[in-house]
Amino acid sequence: MPPHTPSHSTSSTVPPTPISITICGDGGCGKSSITLRLVRSQWTSEYDPTIEDSYSITRRIDGSVYHLSLTDTAGQEEYRGMWASSNLGADAFLLVYDITSRDSLEALGYFNDLIDMEAETRLDNAARAMKAGVSPALERGGAGSGGRTVPPVKIVAGNKCDLQESRTVPAAAGLEWSRRRGCGFMETSARLEVNIEETFALIVRRVVEARRLAGMGRMPLDSPVVTHPSTSLAIVCLSMGERTGSRVLRRLWSGGDGFWRSLRCW
Structure with missing residues (x-):
């Protein structure tokens, strides 16, 4: 008599897919609030400047399980030089600004420039990998650019959208800034828990799509996710x-x- 075959799916034995996300932006824009709302379902009105904090969470999105490694980075200008190469080695970047501060939106230019330089390095890596007959989607681990070949995903979050009476950055302005730089865009509120889970789900979907396209030998930016x-x-x-x-x-x-x-x- 043949052995009994379990009726449940073996998909539960599949390990979560790892995705690393670096969260950046000016000081006080709410990076830590967004992170803690996602990780612990908490929100605090107290501002405590962050140098760098790391968190790990697991989420099921579109039927698959993902292990998200989050790095909440320093926003104050005096700490920006402490950005480690490992921060630039992330699969995705969440660039956060405060809708009540136009300066916080402009401050994202500094981080965006660093990310774009990282993307160029990865595209060069991908070109060399394809020339050697290796799939660009098969990235090697390690900090920084290293052997990474899939360009990072960029999503901009206009935070504190609950403070409509204090808004100085219209949603259209945030969207236009993002589109000009190849970023996705959402407006969020850590306080009211608006679009927090949705933003990270969007990041995951775009990372998955970027990896898929890279495996086909196409650049992710050729076919943006709509x-x-x-x-x-x-x-x-x-x-x-x-x-x-x-x-x-x-x-x-x-x-x-x-x-x-x-x-x-x-």
Whole structure:
């Protein structure tokens, strides 16, 4: 008699897929608040400048399990020189700014430049790998660029979207800044837990897509992942109040220059 075969799926034995994420941005923009909201479901109004903290969490997204290694980095200018090469070796970067501070959006340029230089290094690595007949998706481990061949994913988060009365950076301005630099874009609120899980799910999906394209010998930026504004925009608008938010949504989608109607990436 043949041995009994368990009826449950063996997928549970598949180890989680590792993804590393570096969180960067100006001091006080809410990087640590976003991180702690995701990791511990906590929020605090006290500002404690971070030099660097690391966290690990597991999430199931689209039926697969991922092990996320998060690095919450220093935002203060005096600490930026402490950025380790391992921070630039991440699979993805979450660039955070504060919607009540235009300066915090402009401060992202410093981090974006570093990430773009890292991306160029990885593209060079990929070109050499393809020339040697090795799949670019088969990355070697280690800190920094090393043998990494898949360009990093970049997502911009406009944080504190619950503070509508203090907003100085319109959502359209944050979106345009992001699109010009090849970044995805979301607005978040760590305090009200708006788009926190959704932002990291977006990061995971884009990393998975980048790896898939690299394995096909294509550059991820050739085929950007398209997302839609409905969820995050609706939540942002509802934070203004149900009646006002609904009115804003109708106006954005149906009238004027059709800017929001034509959006392909949010």
